[in-house]
Amino acid sequence: MIKKLLFIVLILRISSSLQAQQVTPVYLDVNKPLEERVENALSQMTTEEKVALCHAQSKFSSKGVPRLGIPEVWTDDGPHGIREEVLWDEWGGAGWTNDYCTAFPALTCLAASFNPELSLLYGKSIGEEARYRNKNVLLGPGVNIYRTPLNGRNFEFLGEDPYLASRMVIPYIQGVQSIGVAACVKHFALNNQETWRGHINVNVSDRALYEIYLPAFKAAVQEGKVWSIMGSYNQFRGEHCCHNNLLLNNILKQEWNFDGVVITDWGGTHNTDQAVKNGLDLEMGTYTNGLTSRSKLPYSEYYLANPFLKGIKEGKYDIALLNDKARRILRLIFRTTMSANRPFGRFVSPEHSEAGRKIAQEGIVLLKNEKQLLPIPAGKYNKIAVIGENAVRSLVIGGGSSSLKVAYEVSPLEGLIAKYGKDHIVQSLGYASGPSMYGREAKSKLNADSLVAAAVDVAKNADVVLFVGGLNKNHFQDCEGGDRKSLDLPFDQDKLIEALLKVNKNVVIVMLSGNAVAMPWVDKVPAIVQGWYLGSEAGNALTDVISGDVNPSGKLPFSFPKKLEDNAAHFFGKLSYPGDSVNVYYKEDILVGYRWFDTKNIAPLFPFGYGLSYTSFAYSKPTADKAEVNSDGTVKVSFTLTNSGKTDGAETAQLYVSKPKSAVTRAAKELKAFKKVFLKAGKSTTVTLDVPVSSFAFYNEAKHSWEVESGNYTLLLGSSSRDIKGKVNIQVK
Ligand code: GLC
Secondary structure, three states: OHHHHHHHHHHHHHHHHHHHOOOOOHHHOOOOOHHHHHHHHHHOOOHHHHHHHOEEOOOOEEOOEHHHOEOOEEEEOOOOOOOOOEOOOOOOEOOOOOOOEOOOOOHHHHHHHOOHHHHHHHHHHHHHHHHHOOOOEEOOOEOOOOOOOOOOOHHHOOOOOHHHHHHHHHHHHHHHHOOOOEEEEEEEOOOOOOOOOOOOEEEOOHHHHHHHHOHHHHHHHHOOOOOEEEEOOOEEOOEEHHHOHHHHHHHHHHHOOOOOEEEOOOOOOOOHHHHHHOOOOEEOOOOOOOOOOOOOOHHHHOOOOHHHHHHHHOOOOOHHHHHHHHHHHHHHHHHOOOOOOOOOOOOOOHHHHHHHHHHHHHHOEEEEEHHHOOOOOOOOOOOEEEEOHHHOOOOOOOOOOOOOOEOOOOOHHHHHHHHHOHHHEEEEOOOOOOOEEOOEEOOOOOOHHHHHHHHHHHHHOOOEEEEEEEOOOOOOOOOOOOOOOOOOOOOOHHHHHHHHHHHOOOEEEEEEOOOOOOOOOOOOOOEEEEEOOOHHHHHHHHHHHHHOOOOOOOOOOOOEOOOHHHOHHHHOOOOOOOOOOOEEEOOOOOOOOHHHHHHOOOOOOEOOOOOEOOOOEEEOOOEEOOOEEOOOOEEEEEEEEEEOOOOOEEEEEEEEEEOOOOOOOOOOOEEEEEEEEEEOOOOEEEEEEEEEHHHHOEEEOOOOEEEOOOEEEEEEEEOOOOOEEEEEEEEEO
16 A cells, blocks of 8 residues: 555656646757747747738847747848947937947959858858847848949949859858858849839840849859848839749749748838738838838738738638748748857957958959059158048948948058058048938039149159049949949049149059949059958058058959940940839840950950959960760869969969850850969969859750750860960860
């Protein structure tokens, strides 16, 4: 009897202790498989809670599930650094004092480095800053193709070539997401101009869509495993891209198996029906419908808010559509805020400054250097004149949503003084742009003639002149929400440069911009450096290159045309760019950038992939490891690269593919491989470029599939798209 009683007591104690230990629900158990956690959480949520996940609750956040302890989603701009905190429902800053960030170089600079390893470093660094600021979605990188030099947002993107953009976007995403922050590749898709961006309907062939405009997004999804993607404002074939059935359901979610979250651009949603059915998951925006009216509870009136809930309750919308959206958003939350091994971030750390400086150093492009005017070692000259507003103007602010409130920014002038000493630097503004905010442009109150006169006076008495100009982030310059009005440099810089040349032949032009500009003085100046928006370390990185501490190794990620009409998008007139305010027609089709210049034999001012060095490189004849290859094979092209100069340096060898006789129209050449090689002076190395034959495929519109033609191909080895060092022919069986 006693034994039985003891046994019963034992059982009771065990069961009570079990009850006491609340069994952790699966979705909260960080060690459970992701999909199990998603399903478990979904099974416990009400319809209202699921709908609440699918739309904004504030300017940059959306609801979690408070009742279940599932945290909110906090997104933030941008591709170059973490935007300052804003007020709950305003664009304006909240005035916090702990959100001064590190500004990294603009993505045109990263692309110009042609160095995927720097892309990984970039992603990890900016991911750490987002993590530290408790953002779990970084609204970047942008990968829209550089179709026209007038596009206000080119500075945020990775250039004109889909292969370069694809190779550079993957490590950036992997870097960001390795810190437990979701990247959000944008703007999907065909957001290649700012003029009428909110509604312009893009007309482009399937071939150009698949071969030029989608590859970087496809790489981001299939190789970068990106956890979210942002729909673009414009329309494609009559549907807004934030709820476009072809782009989001057919291509992104079915063909590419995207399992992440489709987020709208802010205010990019236009109706509930399409938002529910066409693949949109999370509606972000500004006011009620993301565009116009504001009421006391604007977020509950979003298209994916009450109207969606009402439609579900009335049976108008299948609950499966809601569950799919909720699943994707839960998956993003479990991959970020609620993931097991989420690293900690850091903010404005010395490592981030070093990363920014390195990316800037490797992205700067040396376009011209006669009479070895560069580099300028400290002590070589007594008087160095620094002229131009971009030597002293902040270039991390402005430009739209990528604008940053930074902990510090070293201007070109500050960097130069730190290196050469203030006794050897004499500065004059030369020209002044007006104060400008996103959307407004004002004229400077300073007298332009007196600025020029003062600058000429300084230049006259200097040993060498460093002109630091270019574009800036003013409206109608490199800025979101508007395109440039011309290819020309603004603020009468051309006239100033001519005036400086009259009194001093030793003029180094330093262009800071995110776009190509016309250079009427190109034959008169001995040296030209293409700098980008270089971020917090701008002045240091520029000085590193100018002084020779760093040997420039950047290559242009887009072509510089001699005149606007030489550019493909501008060749076909207004309907091709910017369109007629309703439609725009990409009449150049697949012939974008160098694909146009090299097929039509139009000489660019500076070609895609071009960039000089302080040393020189010699290429041996290339050889292929096989003369014949199957369509599923790979060709290895090898050659010997020699640093034939006196300075250590890096060269990016590029491999282009050409098919002389093709059944379809093809570009004269297409980039299919590149490799950046660091070599000490006098050293040689064998370089091998692997080219999968599958990358020779063209998109067959009739069959709606990729197709590799058999027959003869020519592989062109180049130091730029126009400087071909050697060729090999191969037969594809
Ligand atoms: C802007 C931009 C987008 C940005 C978003 C949030 O309109 O198009 O790139 O991330 O809205 O600021």
